[in-house]
Amino acid sequence: MRIDILTLFPKMFEDFSSTGIFQRAIENKLVELNVYNIRDYTHDKHHVVDDYPYGGGAGMVMKPEPIFEAVESILQPNDKDEKVSVILTTPRGRLFTQKIADELTQYDRLVIICGHYEGVDERIHRYLANDEISIGDYVLSGGEPAATVIVDAVTRLIPGVLGSEESAKDDSHSGGLLEYPQYTRPPVFRDWEVPEILLSGNHGEIARWRREQSLIRTAERRPELLDKVELSSKEIRLVNEKRKNLSEEE
Numbered sequence: 001m002r003i004d005i006l007t008l009f010p011k012m013f014e015d016f017s018s019t020g021i022f023q024r025a026i027e028n029k030l031v032e033l034n035v036y037n038i039r040d041y042t043h044d045k046h047h048v049v050d051d052y053p054y055g056g057g058a059g060m061v062m063k064p065e066p067i068f069e070a071v072e073s074i075l076q077p078n079d080k081d082e083k084v085s086v087i088l089t090t091p092r093g094r095l096f097t098q099k100i101a102d103e104l105t106q107y108d109r110l111v112i113i114c115g116h117y118e119g120v121d122e123r124i125h126r127y128l129a130n131d132e133i134s135i136g137d138y139v140l141s142g143g144e145p146a147a148t149v150i151v152d153a154v155t156r157l158i159p160g161v162l163g164s165e166e167s168a169k170d171d172s173h174s175g176g177l178l179e180y181p182q183y184t185r186p187p188v189f190r191d192w193e194v195p196e197i198l199l200s201g202n203h204g205e206i207a208r209w210r211r212e213q214s215l216i217r218t219a220e221r222r223p224e225l226l227d228k229v230e231l232s233s234k235e236i237r238l239v240n241e242k243r244k245n246l247s248e249e250e
């Protein structure tokens with residue numbers, strides 16, 4: 001996958017692309033990451049990228065010309081067979097989820113525009129981006145952290161990026177539930193013991209325990225996720241019991 005990021009702050013991506021799984025993914029040519037400075041696509045002496053909003057109001061708005069020019073030059077020449085998504089990071093976008101991360105792995109190329117200031121000119125929303133993504137119901141001072149979140153979540157789903165395909169499969173959210181508790185050595189740390197079942201070597205029992213823990217955790221912390229997951233009748237009973245206990249505690 002090729003990922004192109006358009007930003008006013010290219011430095012924010014330096015450490016990101018040179019560490020951890022992302023660096024390995026680049027080295028193994030599973031991902032190509034290019035970062036472009038939107039300012040480089042201006043033609044005036046002061047490299048102006050923003051302007052006052054028509055109609056008045058606080059703050060500045062990102063101008064359309066440099067962003068259109070940057071995207072159009074990055075996509076030229078464009079291989080017509082390539083599947084491309086041009087994404088704008090914005091608090092008014094659709095809320096980013098694991099499902100959307102999965103969906104984005106279908107593309108050959110992602111072009112991510114990092115919004116700034118009070119926002120970007122509406123013509124960028126309408127005529128340049130085909131997708132708008134928010135990473136949460138809060139306002140960041142710029143779209144760069146959102147772009148790194150999206151790129152990270154998508155990259156780790158690309159086959160071969162993680163050491164073992166298994167580790168993405170069991171992640172929180174990948175099966176619609178939060179992940180079960182994980183432990184490593186030592187078996188006893190400051191009197192806190194690893195649950196005995198995990199030391200038993202009984203893989204069937206361990207899988208059952210993990211599923212149950214995932215269900216309990218999800219019922220406690222993100223009950224709305226349970227509505228989208230298929231549960232056995234035994235699991236429904238467990239979840240209902242947990243929900244009942246929680247509402248009694250309130």
Ligand code: ADE
Nearest residue numbers: 089090091134135140146
């Ligand atoms: N830019 C500012 N806030 C944002 C958010 N929550 N998600 C994506 N981009 C943003």
